[in-house]
Amino acid sequence: MKSLPLTVLVSLGLATNFLFSQTPTNPNESFTISNEASTEAFSISWWGRSEKIYYLQTSENLIDWAYLPFLEEGADETLTWGLGTNAERQFFRLIIRDHPGGDPKLFDGDGDSYSDWEELLAGTDLRDYYNGILPTLEIIAGGGQWGNVGEVLPIPLSVQVSFGLQNAPVQFTVQGGGALLSANGTSDWSSTLNIRSAIEWPTAAIVYVKLPQQVGAISSLQASVTVAGQTVQIATWAGVYDQQLVPPTNLVAKPMAADRIDLTWTLTHPELPTTVESSLDHGATWEMLEVVPAGVSAHSVTGLEEHRLVKFRLRSGGTLP
Structure with a gap:
């Protein structure tokens, strides 16, 4: 789903009444703000386009932005949201996304089983599955395998997130050695993949590993999750047999x-x-x-x-x- 932030800088302490007729041809979605004279009541309005949904964010310093409890779909008409504030200065911006279909308040943008609307009301991050909390990672299968040159290893690399979180995003990377990763084991091979954990037991994030064409090569594999600038990771490896060497x-x-x-x-x-x-x-x-x-x-x-x-x-x- 595409998103576009639209920022309008407004100093509420200096805001006065200004409002004009809003139409689809006005720039910046006709995003305007007005207030009742001598009151702390403000009204934000803009042109709501069909097939779009709208979120509102606010900031006092243009650096730290927070979502307001607002989520509406456009219908080719003006949308309005009222608020009261005594802040000397406050900025607002629209987040515009393609309509997901159905009731937009049931849409779950980060896949954590809580809708965007529920997260707006709860004050959690509707674009962070983990809501700022680093998970734990555990390799439950497929770590430390050997195979022949160019072979897809028979056991996929399986990583469980915090003892079984469902639909949790995990990034897999090949740190070196030439192996490749795939979500299905047959196509779209890459050195980096973003995978969601399964919703059925063992609820693991799973990737298939294809070995390089180099005898004796050992590839370093890593699964990681980054939350609020902090990263948790777990590593393993995959190696290519030298068929001429007999094990002890x-x-x-x-x-x-x-x-x-x-x-x-x-x-x-x-x-x-x-x-x-x-x-x-x-x-x-x-x-x-x-x-x-x-x-x-x-x-x-x-x-x-x-x-x-x-x-x-x-x-x-x-x-x-």
Whole structure:
């Protein structure tokens, strides 16, 4: 929906009666203001065009703008809104949007399940889904996958917002490595996508990841939300297999303490380092723990949470993303 701010600068402390016949041909929608002499009552009016809806904003400094509890649709006639104020100076501007169809007071511009009209009455931001509150982000599937060159990874990257918010906007970006993202897994591949979380369980924001045509490439992937200038983000990666490298074998995990497990394995490529990865969600997402130097076939994992299942896997070669 297109929007256009139309600003008229008025010093209410100096306002006098002025009003003229308003028609569709007048500039600036014939946006005018008048007041009753010796009173604090003012009237704002303009020409309301059909197929448009109108919001009003006010400011005392032309920097900080706030919405007034006004939302009306145009019908090719004059619209009027009255107010009382004792401010020495106050500015107003119209926000004009294409009509969404149906009752405009039921329109939900930011998709947060509250209509614009409800948000105007509540004083919340009708263009900010999160209303100034940073959410939490959690990768629930598709993190830390490997695949072949040019392959679309079988498990889409799924990010849940604040334990399951529906229709929540999330931005996905490829920070490096050459992977591409798609909302449907077949077309419109890009390095940046803005996705809304699903309205059905698991109510996650989901993107498909296509690997680059470079053996061994590791792409850094990020999901983020920015609210009122602050950003929350979560990162993972996707890598391209080198089909000529055989993973280490005979992996053994031996508990040594409540928070420590010692890993040992048999090297298949002694000349290469070994990448150790772990998963805390039964293999839905993986994290790179360490790149063990070439020729070394053991590693101690510490700082583990007691009584929590953890899976490990190994890869010959590699670097941390």
